[in-house]
Structure formats: C-alpha cells, structure tokens
Amino acid sequence: MKMGRIWNATAIGALFCMAGYATIASAQDVLLTVTVDEVRHEFSLDDLKDLPVSTIETTTIWTDGLQVFEGVAVQALLDSLSVTEGTIKATAINEYAVDIPVSDVVENGPVVAYSNNGQPMLRREKGPLWIVYPYDSDRAYQTKTIYNRSIWQLDRLEINR
Amino acid sequence: MFSEYMPQARYKISNYFSAIAIVVGTSIAAPIGASVWFQIQAIGSAQQDNAAWVFSQLEVEYLKTRRAIEVARSGTDADLDNLRKHFDMLYSRTDIVGRVKNNTVSQPDITLLRDILDRQLPLIEAGNARLLTDLDIFERALVEIEDLPRQISITSRSQAADISEAERQKIIRLIGILAFIVVLVAILLVGMFLRLWCQKRTLKRKSIEAHETQLRLATTLRASLDGIVVFDDHGIIRDFNGSAVDIFGV
Numbered sequence: 477m478k479m480g481r482i483w484n485a486t487a488i489g490a491l492f493c494m495a496g497y498a499t500i501a502s503a504q505d506v507l508l509t510v511t512v513d514e515v516r517h518e519f520s521l522d523d524l525k526d527l528p529v530s531t532i533e534t535t536t537i538w539t540d541g542l543q544v545f546e547g548v549a550v551q552a553l554l555d556s557l558s559v560t561e562g563t564i565k566a567t568a569i570n571e572y573a574v575d576i577p578v579s580d581v582v583e584n585g586p587v588v589a590y591s592n593n594g595q596p597m598l599r600r601e602k603g604p605l606w607i608v609y610p611y612d613s614d615r616a617y618q619t620k621t622i623y624n625r626s627i628w629q630l631d632r633l634e635i636n637r
Numbered sequence: 638m639f640s641e642y643m644p645q646a647r648y649k650i651s652n653y654f655s656a657i658a659i660v661v662g663t664s665i666a667a668p669i670g671a672s673v674w675f676q677i678q679a680i681g682s683a684q685q686d687n688a689a690w691v692f693s694q695l696e697v698e699y700l701k702t703r704r705a706i707e708v709a710r711s712g713t714d715a716d717l718d719n720l721r722k723h724f725d726m727l728y729s730r731t732d733i734v735g736r737v738k739n740n741t742v743s744q745p746d747i748t749l750l751r752d753i754l755d756r757q758l759p760l761i762e763a764g765n766a767r768l769l770t771d772l773d774i775f776e777r778a779l780v781e782i783e784d785l786p787r788q789i790s791i792t793s794r795s796q797a798a799d800i801s802e803a804e805r806q807k808i809i810r811l812i813g814i815l816a817f818i819v820v821l822v823a824i825l826l827v828g829m830f831l832r833l834w835c836q837k838r839t840l841k842r843k844s845i846e847a848h849e850t851q852l853r854l855a856t857t858l859r860a861s862l863d864g865i866v867v868f869d870d871h872g873i874i875r876d877f878n879g880s881a882v883d884i885f886g887v
Contacts (some may be wrong), residue, residue, distance in 0.1 A: 537685050538736060570698070570726045599725040601732070618682035627727070 502503075507604050508588070510633045512557055521590060521604070528552045530587045534612040538602070539622065547589035549555045551581050554635070562637035566607060568597065569629040576607070576625050584610060588630065602628035649834070651659040656826050666691045673811045688737050688797050692790040693733050698727040699786040700778075709769070717765045724761050728754050735788060739800045743793045750785045754780055 508519040530549040535542055556558070564576040580586055589608045590596065597603025606628040609617045616622075702723040705724035709720040731754060734740075735747045757778055760771055768775070858865055868874055 569722060600728045602729055614680050620683045620687055623686050
C-alpha cells in the first residue's frame with residue numbers, strides 16, 4: 477500500500493514533468509502574433525479565450541470522426557483589431573506560410589481553433605492553434621485550396637492593408 | 638387491301654423497335670450516367686490533402702530534426718527547445734502521412750517510424766540536462782531510421798500514382814460508354830423525328846385530298862337536278878341541295 481502511494485506520487489511527478497514540455501505553453505505565453513501594418517499584437521491563450529468563442533462541429537480529412545473545435549472566428553479576431561480589409565498571411569511554427577483571402581473571412585467561416593473535442597491541442601498534434609474551416613457545412617470548403625489554408629501549428633498572422 | 642395493310646405493319650414494327658431501343662438505351666445510360674455523376678461528385682470535393690506535399694514534408698522535417706540535434710549540442714535552452722520543436726513537427730507529419738488514403742504499402746514503415754518516435758518521447762519530454770546528455774542516443778535512434786522517410790515517400794507516391802491512373806481510366810471508360818449511348822439515342826431520336834415529319838407530310842397531303850373530295854361531292858350535290866336531303870342516324874337534316882328547296886318550297 478505504501479509502495480503503491482510512492483509509485484503514484486512518482487507517476488504524478490513524472491506527469492507534471494512531461495506536462496511541462498508536452499503542453500507547449502502556459503495560458504499567459506504568447507501563442508499568436510498578429511502584425512497589422514507593422515504593428516505587433518500578441519495574443520496568449522487567455523487573450524484568445526477572452527474573444528467571442530466560436531464552435532465548429534465537423535469532420536476533417538486529418539482526423540477520425542466528428543470533431544468539435546473551439547476557437548476565435550478569424551472575423552472576430554480581425555474585428556477586435558478593427559481590420560476590415562487587406563491581405564492575410566498566416567505562418568506556422570515550421571515557417572509554412574499561406575495567404576488567406578479576405579473573402580474567406582465571413583460569418584461562420586474559418587476559426588483559429590485552440591481546442592479540439594474540449595482538449596487543448598499539443599504542438600505534436602497540430603496545435604496549439606489551427607485554422608479550421610467548417611468543412612462539412614459546404615462543399616466549397618472541401619477543396620485542396622481550403623485544405624492548404626487550414627494551417628496548423630499557427631503562430632503568426634500578418635495583415636497588410 | 639393487302640398492299641395497303643403492309644406499310645402500316647412495317648410502321649408498327651419500326652415504331653416498336655425504336656421505342657424498345659430508346660427504352661433499353663436510356664435504361665443502360667441511366668445507371669452509367671449516375672455512376673459518372675458520383676465520380677464527378679467525388680472529384681468535386683478533395684478527399685485528402687496533397688499527398689506529394691505531405692510525403693515531401695516528412696523528409697524535410699526529418700532532416701530538420703537531424704540538423705537541430707547538431708545545433709542542440711551547444712546546450713543552450715533555445716537550441717534544445719528548437720530541437721523539441723522540430724521533433725514535434727516530425728511527429729505530427731508522421732501522423733499526417735499515416736492518414737493518407739489508399740496507402741497500404743507504406744503502413745508498416747509508417748508504424749515503425751511512429752514507434753521509434755514514440756520511444757523518444759520520454760527523452761524529449763525530460764529536462765534540458767538529460768536531453769543534452771542523451772543527445773547521442775537520440776541521434777542514433779534517428780540515424781537508424783534515416784532510410785524510412787524516403788522509403789515511405791517513394792512507395793507511397795508509386796501506389797498513389799497507380800491508384801490515380803486506375804481511377805482516371807475508369808472515368809474515361811464510363812464517359813466513353815456514356816457518349817456511345819448518347820450518340821445511339823440521339824440517332825434514334827433523329828430517325829423518329831424524320832419519320833414523324835414524313836407522316837406529317839402524308840397526313841397533310843391526305844387532308845388536302847379529302848378536302849378536294851369533299852368539295853367535289855358538295856359541288857355535285859349542289860348541281861344535281863334531283864332533290865337531295867341528307868339525314869344522320871338521329872333523323873336530323875345534315876345537308877340538302879337547291880333542288881330539294883325547290884321541291885319542298887322551304
């Protein structure tokens with residue numbers, strides 16, 4: 477019994493150690509940098525969660541079964557920065573970059589997701605931020621162009637007006 | 638009588654033949670058309686990411702991770718974090734590659750790659766000091782699998798090309814059959830149109846002839862010196878001539 481407790485304590489300790497690196501950031505660390513005409517705006521997970529929450533229920537070609545994504549609609553994110561026009565360049569941690577036309581930024585459009593099925597996403601699993609489109613809602617969202625724009629491990633948005 | 642009956646019989650037979658041909662043609666064309674429609678629908682929505690890109694990225698991330706190991710030998714926190722970052726990229730790429738559809742030949746290699754990466758997780762998630770100490774172990778593990786990313790890429794692309802070619806051939810075959818049936822039905826329809834057009838001309842001629850006959854009979858009736866009154870089955874007077882008017886004084 478005593479040994480069991482020690483083992484449990486060790487296991488929990490190990491879990492915390494793992495969590496230190498496995499969850500890539502604390503809620504206050506900067507996850508997303510949005511540059512609007514050279515002006516930098518930094519968003520932590522908490523900052524993103526303070527913005528209106530959008531939920532997308534959809535299947536994706538990269539996952540199994542129906543997924544529930546929670547995040548900030550790109551439209552809401554741009555609204556919070558008073559951006560209504562311009563070009564959006566999204567860049568991932570590995571420098572994968574893609575241009576997202578403003579025409580994509582519509583109500584019930586793409587979302588900067590920070591949680592998948594109620595869980596935060598690890599960097600090892602396309603997280604911590606992933607631009608997700610409501611693929612199931614419209615066949616127009618089931619194209620390779622849209623899949624290319626569905627950038628995961630997102631860490632920068634650059635907007636030029 | 639017999640000679641008049643024959644053309645009608647021929648018309649009937651050719652009518653039946655055309656109708657049956659059109660029914661058969663459309664009933665063959667309908668399922669093939671549906672099949673082509675579903676194929677077009679399938680092409681209309683992309684079923685997966687760009688496979689060529691996914692496989693090339695697996696190799697890229699593998700090489701970047703190998704380079705990050707060398708850089709991490711400096712022992713700085715930033716370089717060790719950079720190594721963890723590239724490992725995470727490689728790990729996520731392995732997951733994506735494993736999800737590419739119709740990619741059975743590479744699955745054992747992908748599973749092996751995933752297993753070996755899984756075994757590195759405790760080291761990657763350990764503190765910086767341990768990661769730095771065991772960098773050689775980590776590097777040896779990656780060196781052991783250095784052929785895998787390229788091997789996965791080559792076999793997967795080859796299988797993807799075969800599948801894509803087979804699908805292309807299937808669609809071409811379906812469209813070919815469909816085009817043949819459409820041409821056949823179109824020829825039959827044109828044939829039927831021509832026949833109807835001929836029938837219309839005959840009908841018009843007959844109607845003119847009938848009209849002329851009727852005029853001739855009417856003139857004969859009017860010119861007759863005998864009084865003629867025509868009754869129908871119900872005793873109603875349908876026609877009469879001038880002589881009849883004179884006789885009856887109506």
